[in-house]
Amino acid sequence: MKKQALISAIAASAMIAVASFAIAQSASDVQTLRGADVDEPIGVEDVFHQDKQRFTRNYRQQPPLIPHTIEQYQIDLKANRCLSCHDWTTAGERNAPTLSMTHYMDRDGNQLDRVAGTRWFCNQCHVPQADAPALVDNTFKSSGN
Amino acid sequence: MTDNNSQEPRPGAIRRLFKWFRTPIGAVSLGFALVVSFVVGVVFWGGFHWAMEMTNTEKFCVSCHEMKDNVYAEYQGTVHQNNSSGVRATCPDCHVPKEWGPKVIRKIQASKELYGHFITGVIDTPEKFEDHRLYLASRVWTAMKETDSRECRNCHKFDYMDFTQQENRAAENHQKALDTGKTCIDCHQGIAHKLPEGYLDAYKKVSDDH
Numbered sequence: 517m518k519k520q521a522l523i524s525a526i527a528a529s530a531m532i533a534v535a536s537f538a539i540a541q542s543a544s545d546v547q548t549l550r551g552a553d554v555d556e557p558i559g560v561e562d563v564f565h566q567d568k569q570r571f572t573r574n575y576r577q578q579p580p581l582i583p584h585t586i587e588q589y590q591i592d593l594k595a596n597r598c599l600s601c602h603d604w605t606t607a608g609e610r611n612a613p614t615l616s617m618t619h620y621m622d623r624d625g626n627q628l629d630r631v632a633g634t635r636w637f638c639n640q641c642h643v644p645q646a647d648a649p650a651l652v653d654n655t656f657k658s659s660g661n
Numbered sequence: 662m663t664d665n666n667s668q669e670p671r672p673g674a675i676r677r678l679f680k681w682f683r684t685p686i687g688a689v690s691l692g693f694a695l696v697v698s699f700v701v702g703v704v705f706w707g708g709f710h711w712a713m714e715m716t717n718t719e720k721f722c723v724s725c726h727e728m729k730d731n732v733y734a735e736y737q738g739t740v741h742q743n744n745s746s747g748v749r750a751t752c753p754d755c756h757v758p759k760e761w762g763p764k765v766i767r768k769i770q771a772s773k774e775l776y777g778h779f780i781t782g783v784i785d786t787p788e789k790f791e792d793h794r795l796y797l798a799s800r801v802w803t804a805m806k807e808t809d810s811r812e813c814r815n816c817h818k819f820d821y822m823d824f825t826q827q828e829n830r831a832a833e834n835h836q837k838a839l840d841t842g843k844t845c846i847d848c849h850q851g852i853a854h855k856l857p858e859g860y861l862d863a864y865k866k867v868s869d870d871h
Contacts, residue, residue, distance in 0.1 A: 560825045584830055588740060588852075595856035600848075606861075610834075 571645060574658040579641035586644055591637055598638045599631060713768060719751040725778055728752070731790045732854050739853045755812045755853070756801070763811075794857040802846055802867045810845035817845065 552558050571581050589597040599615075600606060607614040619635040620628050671677070686694060715721060723729040733752070736742050741750040758764045777783045784790040784797075805813070819839055824832040834848070850856065850864055857863075 584828070590851060590856055592855075594858045595851065595860055597851070597856070600861055 574656070576659065582642050582644040584644065586639065591639060596631075596636060596638070603631065713764075716768065716771075717753045717757055717764075719753070722752040727778065727784050727790065731784075731787065735854050741853050750816070750853075754815065758808075758811060759815055763808075791857075794855075795859065795863050798850075798854070798857060798860065799863050799867055802850065802864055803871070805846035806844060806867060806871045813845040813849075 550558065570583055573580065586598070591597060601610040601612040602615055604614050604620070606612075615631060615635075617627075619631050622628055622632045623634055672680075719733075723733045736752075741755070757767055778785075782789075784793050805811075819835070822835065824835055827835065837843075838847070847868065850860060
């Protein structure tokens, strides 16, 4: 008699446990570690070895900074590596910003099809962005702010 | 040349040599002949490969001043010569195919370079080299285009390239290149050597021809 009562108690508690587990299952959706349905593609987080976006200009005439490395880019009398993406003839297909049209104007104000000689050496004005401490103190106040 | 005249006591040297060559061996056993041929074969095949590999080293390439003073000098400091990990690609890694067949074909083609070096001296001064640079570069681009940049892909394979570890700009463009069937040289010209004037137009021409 005692043994029967013990067995029925165990069976009852087991049934309650299973039932409550089933209720818990149906009540809340299963949380995936992936955080999305299996048929839903998830993007990879962006990796930026340089600064994430183009900097805002600190003053109106500031040459925009270069948001990527230009190490070993050939810019000399013979060739200009920057123009293989940024020239107006290539910028569309390479999805790169085109040079300002002022860069196709020679010193006499003539519009040219090729970048003007006075604008040939990009890194005379444009420099890559770098997250580095300032070499000297600077009290410059941006006119934009 | 029918030569039935028995009065002639000695035929010509070539004929005698040919006759000696065709005479069966009487004095040695077949086994000996086989062993000797095997050993000689090993020596010759090994020697052939040794000689071919000797011509496949950077040291051999820069033994000509045309290479040493122009292309090798420019290659100094580029990413394939000087980088963080110290892995280096030397001249033949990019300019000589790794597979045996294409390699031998390239080596035979190189005989024309010997002709240029020893007979015509077509690029034997820096000025002459500079004049020919666009032509020379176009030839290499054409070869790369035809083989889908085979020599680049000896190391740089899309299959093992993790775009998620690349900078976004690079990853996007590599994905685009993969989707549109572009090859390495389509974007990466002049990575180890200086680019000549008008290189982009010249490359477009090479690209359009293929």
